[in-house]
Amino acid sequence: MQALHISLLMVFPALAIVGALKDLTSYTIPNWISLALVVAFVPAALASGASLSAIGLCLAVGFAALALGVGMFAVGWIGGGDGKLLAACALWMGWPAVAPFLLCTALAGGVLTFAVLALRSGWVAPLVAGGPVWVRRLGQPGGDLPYGVAIAAGALIAFPKALLAQGVLG
Structure with a gap:
């Protein structure tokens, strides 16, 4: 079961890296990357043994991040793909790991700028x-x-703090 859990967890960094590379080289993040992150979250959460309330909290964090991403897109701060990637990554982070994720993302954004x-x-x-x-x-x-x-950089740095990674990476 541990091998399955680790395999499912590795989907997250792989897709985050693919999203970063696609954005860097084409200024687009295909919808399939964010969608695959959302879909892969379910089996990863179940394999991690997360409770339904913990999974619900992760979903709430993801929806809140989607609202934040939509707002940032609406004012022209980020692209639509960025907002969707932010939400999909926040879903995997859950609470309270979303705070270091957002902080690391902001710092990485400053370095990138x-x-x-x-x-x-x-x-x-x-x-x-x-x-x-x-x-x-x-x-x-x-x-x-x-x-x-x-x-993606913020997500990779904060991922060991994510609920699903606890006990495996944390």
């Missing part, structure tokens, strides 16, 4: 010009920020 600003500065432009298409696009002044990278 400074890194992209450095990439967009004049002194790095010659290096960006010879890079792959996605790097040139990322280096364009005034472009968007692939915030899915920060969400």
